[in-house]
Amino acid sequence: MKPFDYVRPATVTEAVAAAAQPGAAYLAAGTNLLDLMKGGVSRPDRLVDVTHLDGLDQIETLADGSLRIGALVSNADLAHDPEFARSYPAVAEALLSGASAQLRNAATVGGNLLQRTRCVYFYDTASRCNKRDAGTGCDARDGENRTHAVLGWSESCIATHPSDFCVPLVALDAVVEIEGRNGRREIALDALHRLPGNTPERDSALEPGDLIVAVRLPPPARGFSAHARYLKVRERTSYAFAVVSAAAALRIENGRIAEARLALGGVAAKPWRARAAEDVLRNVAPTADAFQEAAWRALADAKPSGDNAFKIELARRIVVRALLLAAAGTPARLPALPASPFASTSGAIHA
Amino acid sequence: MPELNLTSAPAHLRHGSNIGQPLTRRDGVLKVKGQATYAADNHPPGMLFAVMAVSSISRGRVASLDVAAAKRHPGVVDVMTPSHKPPLAIDPELKTNPFVFRMEVLQSDEIRYANQPIAVVIAETLEAATEGALLLAPRYETLPALVGLDVGESFVPPVVGVGNPTEVHRGDVEAGLASAEKQIDAIYETPPQYHNAMEPHAIVASWDGDRLQIDMPTQGLMLSLARIAELFGIAHDKIHIRSPFLGGGFGSKGLMAGPPTLGIMAAKLVGRPVKLVLRREQMYGPVGHRAPTRQRLRIGADGEGRLTALDHHARTVSSTFDDFYEPAADASHTLYAAPAIRTLHDAVRVNTGTPLFMRAPGEATGSIALESAIDEMAWACGIDPLAFRLKNYAEVEPISGKPFSSKALRACYEQGAARFGWAKRSLQPRQMRDDAGLLVGWGVGTATFPALMFQAQARAAIRRDGSGVMEIGAHDMGQGAWTALAQIAADAVGLDIDRVEFKAGTSDLPDAGIAGGSAHTATAGAAIHSAGAAVIAELADLATNDERSPLFGAGNAGVIAREGRLIRRDDESRSESYAEILARAGVAEVEARGTGAPNPAAMEEYAMHAHGAVFAEVKVDPELGQVRVTRMVGAFAAGRIVNPHLVKSQLFGGMIWGLSFALHEEAITDRRSGRIMNANLGEYHIPVNADVPPLDVITVEEHDPHVNALGIKGVGEIGITGSAGAVANAVWHATGVRVRRFPIRIEELLTQH
Missing domain, CATH: 3.30.365.10 (Aldehyde oxidase/xanthine dehydrogenase, molybdopterin binding domain)
Structure with missing residues (x-):
């Protein structure tokens, strides 16, 4: 493979300086990056290994009630933290529905956020791809695209963001803490991933050298723990990316929805927050009809980017089901098949 | 090769007769300890690493390779190309016998399929060879790729499979269809599939003068040896091949293919031992695959639900340069007692590596179509699908009229159905639900595979x-x-x-x-x-x-x-x-x-096949369309069972592959470039553990005095047949939706509700 420099900085400041150079890439667990390098999709000149940086592997509750998750916490450790799973059950469920046990043991929080699309044309270096090589064209647009985006896509790019973890995070207004050349800043997770527009080569709002050091869930995120689910339809029971997924979280007071949160996965280049759907659920009873209305709102702007019109109808149904499951209440234990339609004994509608 | 320390006396060993005992595998401990030496585990002194550069187009020619750039890369020793390679003794395009397939060993710059080897980089390290291959940066003259089952002129191949007639008929199918009370006319499609053995093709080759030492997984030591001997012009006794363990073959390691031949050539070129191991994506081209099929079945039945005619036509593909035709329609020869049967095949040529035998070649593709169509006919006749199969039970082989050497299929149906609880099945589809409201469906498929002898x-x-x-x-x-x-x-x-x-x-x-x-x-x-x-x-x-x-x-x-x-x-x-x-x-x-050896007299007199019945339960989310197999029971009669423990594992594996065929497996081919877009085990879906339900295998007692002296029929491939159809039929029974394009996809099941 292509020779590259490997540096292991001692501090975050050193890391940022090392990674700000052209051709540099951060290396955490490498569950995505190493595959990209082996396939010639990504050819960095320098890897900046951040796995030895101190203080990035903590899960801590802050004074204001926020939860701060260090960027190097593994997906498995986070999902299996009992306090975390109790407070943010949809996030834990999403984590455990992703990848395989082996990958979850290695993969980190920061890396999960920054994983690249799974568009097969992005991975196939013989294909044209605007995301991989800006301005070359998009072979997915008229290609094998039944799993591609139905929201927020452009003629330049119809790829989706594959993360499960990000879907409930964006629903819960997660904030990303970033260390950069100009010091620390934070942005909403919803603003981290970019829609493709004419510049699909830029996945995120990060600048060269920017290092995600933590993800923070603000205090209100805990308020949904009694009614929060993640649902993921996929082509096998495990170790497959979502065809479509949804995170639904409700705060129910006196039999009415005080506040709803809804986000979709597998439908766009970013985890897709469905605020219009949330709006119609404010202060209504949690009924199937209300959820149907929300589903229509959530997908109002959806359009097929290829042989994937079915994903729009599927997404509506997933939204309804996820909301029904959330309304029914978070199960006391995470199901054995997290986020699977086969996980639960409640919520399925009898035809 | 170090001595193999196979477990010689397992604790549960019983004395007396060994055949029939469920011994655990004697190489198991070696494998668990990582001490079983597979081909790529060998590192003779001085060994170099060879990496293939493969074509990213599927039709055209290589216009240029930047050999100088590759050679400049530190560690690269040499680059083998069409103009720089050791000579072969015979033209690799020459078909010296029916078991010889054409291979790409840099004999020209022509490209016939994607992932075809176009150069081999030999280096001191795997990393250097890998980067060297990338630095070749090939430029191509590209021609439009031939892709899909409808491209170009179709033709009727001279034979299908290994020498089977392309068209076979018995009785008058058209008359049988015309007289039928009920008719089914349905088209089923199966996708290209790849063997995907866990162990990739690999070779370690060392020349010592004109003597050749090879470590290579092969399903045919002597066939490989003979092919190597003729390609390199050396005597058989100068070649020694070690192949103690294969990490799966499934047909892809049966015959000498291009890539291991390139490994031997590379060793000759550099005068040092060379190891060449395929990357996963490089297995999607030069080492065979199961071709796609489109199968039209026309079936007639009388008012009693007895078949009057069975017409099975299969369209498949072969490569542009060689011939292997998936004999899918032949699956209709042996199972159901139709008085008139016709099977025929046609094909088109596409830019693909030549298809090859893959786990029940013809039987697997044909079985899922036939079992689906039989199920459709049972439903048209209003008869339980198992009862329908029993009503049309073949007492003699339908296509030939020969008696069976043995056939305990009726017992398979009975024992399998009893274990499964088939009697409680609703006739109508979309009637059964579980406590969670998931749709439940039950399906059956008949398994069959010929009892062959070489x-x-x-x-x-x-x-x-x-x-x-x-x-x-x-x-x-x-x-x-x-x-x-x-x-x-x-x-x-x-x-x-x-x-x-x-x-x-x-x-x-x-x-x-x-x-x-x-x-x-x-x-x-x-x-x-x-x-x-x-x-x-x-x-x-x-x-x-x-x-x-x-x-x-x-x-x-x-x-x-x-x-x-x-x-x-x-x-x-x-x-x-x-x-x-x-x-x-x-x-x-x-x-x-x-x-x-086979007994020609017995083969003349008897039809020889193993049989089985597979029952599957699926659950389907009524709104979301995701499918999960929740239970499978397979009852198989395959003559004498040498080791019930190993046989059960074989049958489990086959049943899982059947599930995979019905629900998961598909090589996704870009319709423009002919490239396979999911050539990796992340995206080419096969079942993971969570997809595999509790499996139950019954081996039905069967005594066969004719197949061979030991009465053994073989169990390697039968498990995939019947199983795929059983799952597909269960999906129909759960949903009322008959999906005829495999694998069954979520969108097909997103029916209105």
Whole structure:
């Protein structure tokens, strides 16, 4: 493979300086990056290994009630933290529905956020791809695209963001803490991933050298723990990316929805927050009809980017089901098949 | 190769008869400890690494390669290209026998399919060779790719499969259809699939003058050796191949392919040992695959639900440069008692590596279509699908009229249905629900696979210490040959298994034939059986002709061999140990050879097949369309079961592959470029553990006096047949939606509700 420099900085400041150079890439667990390098999709000149940086592997509750998750916490450790799973059950469920046990043991929080699309044309270096090589064209647009985006896509790019973890995070207004050349800043997770527009080569709002050091869930995120689910339809029971997924979280007071949160996965280049759907659920009873209305709102702007019109109808149904499951209440234990339609004994509608 | 320390005496070993005992695999401990040496585990001194550069277009030619850039890369030793390679003794395009396929070994700059090898970079390290291959930066002259089942002119190939007639008929199908009360006319499609053995194709090749040492997984040691000999123009006895373990083959390692040949050429070019291992995506091209099919079935039935005609047409593809035609329609020859049957095939040529045998070639693709169509007809007739199959049970082979050598399929149906609880099935689809409201469906499929025999030899010896030796160049692909064949060997020489040294897996041993066609245990087993009988006869001659032996004069009565002794058949009190016989005779050992081969007279008289019945339960989310198989029961009758433990594993594997066929597997081909877009195990879906339900296998007792001396039919491939159809039929029963394009996808099941 292509020779590259490997540096292991001692501090975050050193890391940022090392990674700000052209051709540099951060290396955490490498569950995505190493595959990209082996396939010639990504050819960095320098890897900046951040796995030895101190203080990035903590899960801590802050004074204001926020939860701060260090960027190097593994997906498995986070999902299996009992306090975390109790407070943010949809996030834990999403984590455990992703990848395989082996990958979850290695993969980190920061890396999960920054994983690249799974568009097969992005991975196939013989294909044209605007995301991989800006301005070359998009072979997915008229290609094998039944799993591609139905929201927020452009003629330049119809790829989706594959993360499960990000879907409930964006629903819960997660904030990303970033260390950069100009010091620390934070942005909403919803603003981290970019829609493709004419510049699909830029996945995120990060600048060269920017290092995600933590993800923070603000205090209100805990308020949904009694009614929060993640649902993921996929082509096998495990170790497959979502065809479509949804995170639904409700705060129910006196039999009415005080506040709803809804986000979709597998439908766009970013985890897709469905605020219009949330709006119609404010202060209504949690009924199937209300959820149907929300589903229509959530997908109002959806359009097929290829042989994937079915994903729009599927997404509506997933939204309804996820909301029904959330309304029914978070199960006391995470199901054995997290986020699977086969996980639960409640919520399925009898035809 | 270091000595293999196979487990010789498992704790549960029973003495006496070895055949029929559920021994655990004797290579299991080696594998668990990582001590089983697979081909790519070998590192002879001075070895270099070779990496193939492969074509990213599927049709055209290589216009240029930047060989200089690759050679400049540190560690790169040489770059093998069409203009810089050792000569071959014969043209690799030449088909010297029907088991020879054309291969790409840099004989020209023409590109016939994506992932075709176009150069080989040889370097001191794998990393350097890999980067060198990338630095070649090929430029192409590209022609439009031929892709799909509808491209170009179709034609009728001269034969399908391995020499099967393209068209076969019996009775008047059109008349049968015309007279039918009910007719089904349906088209089913199956996608291209790839073998995806866990172990990729790999070779370590070392030349010493004109002698060639090879480590390579192969399902056909002697076929590979003969092909290498003719390609490199060297005598058979100059070549030694070691293939003690395969990490799966499934047909893709049966015949010598291009990539391992390139490894041998690379070793010759640089004059050092070379290792060449395919990357996963490089297996999607030059080492065979299962071709896609489009199958039209027209079936007629009378008012009683009896078939009047069965017409099965299969369209498939082959490569632009060679011929292998998936014999999908042949699946309709043997199962259902239609008075009129016609099967025919046609094909188009596409830019693909030549298709090849893949786990039940023809039977698997044909089975899912036939079993679906039979199910559709049962529903059209308003008859339970199992009852319909029984109503059309073939008492003789429908296509030939021959009696079956044995056929316990009725017992398979009965025992499988009872275990599954089939009687509680609703006739109507979309009627059954579980407590969570998920749709539940039950389906059945009939499994069948021919009981084949090839040619094999074995050498047996009895040594002075009374122990035995059995030598045969047999192949353990994971199925358990090290164990099952050793069990047959032990019985063949009348010794316990721990007293027989069983040697296999190298090319200096007697030819065991190809490990394919589910025939290896039967074929190699027959050779072992006959070699054992022959060596016992030698030993008996020594004893019965020696007046000092208690067996003297027993020639007419005969002796039997048991537990290391020869025993007079009509007087068990008179016996002598092997060691005593050899000691008195003053010989170090006696040896003999034996042969296994099909019996043409029996084949002329009988139809020989294994059978089975598979029952599947699926659950389907009524709104979301995701499917999960929740239960499978398979009952199989496959003659004598040599090792029930290993057989069960084989059948489990087949049933899982059937599930995979119905729900998961598909090589996604870009319709413009002909490139396979999911050439990796992340995106080419096969079932993961969470997809595999509790499986139940019943082996139904079946005595077959005709197939071979041991009555073995083989179990390697039958498991995938029937299973795929059972799952597809269960999906229909759950949802009421008949999906005819496989794998079944979520969008097909997003019906209105």
